[in-house]
């Protein structure tokens with residue numbers, strides 16, 4: 606199994622661990638009663654279709670970036686990360702250890718809230734679409750005349766469902782009803798505080814945080830940050846230098862892929878076209894560069 610193939614549900618993974626779920630990018634294994642093993646592959650999706658080929662080192666970059674943010678934000682909210690060391694996973698073969706090094710997280714098992722806690726600082730993607738239609742966002746009012754990619758007066762919470770196919774918008778009241786008042790209050794506070802922290806840190810590195818998604822889970826009554834946070838896969842980051850309201854700034858990470866796909870005669874439906882290795886290499890460099898820009902650590906030293 607290479608780092609880019611999708612694991613079949615029910616199959617056994619590294620160390621004979623049972624697969625719990627395979628997302629577009631990550632595979633989750635059952636480690637023990639209180640812990641899960643997260644394996645981040647090199648898979649990449651564009652226009653919601655996963656390519657057959659992986660982007661070299663992408664899984665390692667996402668793991669390094671998420672880990673770095675978990676360390677940076679522990680004062681805002683506790684998170685699920687326990688270890689990133691393959692030494693802490695029992696029963697791995699030498700080959701498995703090599704494949705998995707740098708791309709795993711051992712995390713605390715939680716009960717995830719059934720909401721994706723999306724926060725927006727700028728008008729992009731589905732936020733921009735909704736603003737054009739309704740003049741607001743998720744039932745919350747906004748000044749008229751804002752342009753594509755414009756900064757919002759204040760960051761806004763725009764939650765969605767967590768569905769397999771397409772996540773649907775939830776009004777703030779609907780999100781509150783789903784999780785209960787207590788959890789809602791904690792999640793809202795944490796999501797907004799994490800967004801502010803993320804924006805501050807990224808702006809010091811010449812990047813704007815346009816929008817991002819957080820997930821939270823419960824252990825008993827304690828709400829903690831789970832999944833990944835403030836990674837290029839869960840966020841829209843723009844280089845400040847390329848930000849211009851009224852245009853659609855390129856996303857930092859996947860732009861080379863999107864640009865190349867746009868040159869093809871492809872209807873954006875599966876199967877994905879065979880990826881040009883040179884494009885994958887450019888993408889890989891983009892991810893590695895982002896990792897260094899953010900964390901100050903070179904991928905080779907991770």
Ligand code: ATP
Nearest residue numbers: 627628629630631685712713714715717822831832
């Ligand atoms: P995709 O990213 O492909 O849209 P996804 O987000 O459902 O789908 P992944 O991100 O690949 O899938 O897998 C992560 C899954 O694990 C999510 O369903 C997430 O809610 C869940 N998860 C993350 N952290 C924890 C945790 N600490 N405890 C329990 N579940 C978790």
Ligand code: MG
Nearest residue numbers: 628629631832
């Ligand atoms: Mg995910």
